[in-house]
Amino acid sequence: MVNKISYMHCYTWRILVILIFSPLLLNCATNIVPCSSTPTPTGLINADILLNDLKILSSDAMQGRKTGTHGGFKAKRFIQQRFSEIKLNFFEESYHHPFTYDFNNFRQGNNIIGWKKGKQKAEQYIVITAHYDHLGQKGNIIYNGADDNASGVAAMLSLAEYLKNKETHHSVIFVATDAEELGLHGAKAFIKNPPIALERIKLNINLDMLAQSGKRKKLYIAGTRNNPQLKAIADATAYRSDICLKTGHDGRSRNKDSFLNVINWKKASDHALFYKSAINYLYFGVDIHRHYHQPSDTIETINPAFYTSAVEAITTAFLLVDELNF
Numbered sequence: 001m002v003n004k005i006s007y008m009h010c011y012t013w014r015i016l017v018i019l020i021f022s023p024l025l026l027n028c029a030t031n032i033v034p035c036s037s038t039p040t041p042t043g044l045i046n047a048d049i050l051l052n053d054l055k056i057l058s059s060d061a062m063q064g065r066k067t068g069t070h071g072g073f074k075a076k077r078f079i080q081q082r083f084s085e086i087k088l089n090f091f092e093e094s095y096h097h098p099f100t101y102d103f104n105n106f107r108q109g110n111n112i113i114g115w116k117k118g119k120q121k122a123e124q125y126i127v128i129t130a131h132y133d134h135l136g137q138k139g140n141i142i143y144n145g146a147d148d149n150a151s152g153v154a155a156m157l158s159l160a161e162y163l164k165n166k167e168t169h170h171s172v173i174f175v176a177t178d179a180e181e182l183g184l185h186g187a188k189a190f191i192k193n194p195p196i197a198l199e200r201i202k203l204n205i206n207l208d209m210l211a212q213s214g215k216r217k218k219l220y221i222a223g224t225r226n227n228p229q230l231k232a233i234a235d236a237t238a239y240r241s242d243i244c245l246k247t248g249h250d251g252r253s254r255n256k257d258s259f260l261n262v263i264n265w266k267k268a269s270d271h272a273l274f275y276k277s278a279i280n281y282l283y284f285g286v287d288i289h290r291h292y293h294q295p296s297d298t299i300e301t302i303n304p305a306f307y308t309s310a311v312e313a314i315t316t317a318f319l320l321v322d323e324l325n326f
């Protein structure tokens, strides 16, 4: 009874608070709402398309999508085809942006970049990133990387699909990066040779590992520490979401499976390069889990309802940030 009363009290406040957009009081609300153990997607996005893209990207035919391999090229072609179906624009003459990187010797990686022009703030860009490469194959064992990071790429395609016939305030760039697993090389190449001036990039939204809910069924939004505007967006998104969406992963934390293994979340994925260039970011990702970088990271071990709800939350967050004046 007491919980109920405090929940209702906080709920009323929360509605008021969302209206006046105060991040401070929203904290009270997000801590009180219990996290759902059975996420129920609302139908905001097309779950069939999302899960089909995930299935294709994480299939054995993609051979673990290692940079420079046949499987990596296959994944690249598939993403290019999906960008084309969604009718994203390209910079220069195609979606294909090759780059070289140094890994013992110089090798080639392939970023895939498409974009959509904004209406009111066409000269200001939001960049969505998701790496499509993974670990490939070791002998006969395929590292399918369903969570890491077919889930981020399929989510990015889902967002592009959602926005297909809608106007956005900002222009939006979609980047499927390559060679992330080898040292964030695709993101480095994008920042080193951006298709538009870096000053015009107002925000990076990085998607990396969204589908393995783990026991705690939590999705983290990082990048909100010291940024009240983005914290308010994260809180408003958490309020509207049916999954356990938490701000955090903004600094270092210990891997719960290995006490000595400290993760610096600021450097953990492609958003690190945007952060280094003083561009704000929101990074969506789950915690390290038992299937991480294991052959068991397959579509069979992900949680489809959690994943769909996670992508719905990302879509909601995008719509809220698109309203911002950066």
Ligand SMILES: [Zn+2]
Pocket (backbone or CB within 6 Å): 131, 148, 149, 180, 208, 209, 269
């Ligand atoms: Zn990853």
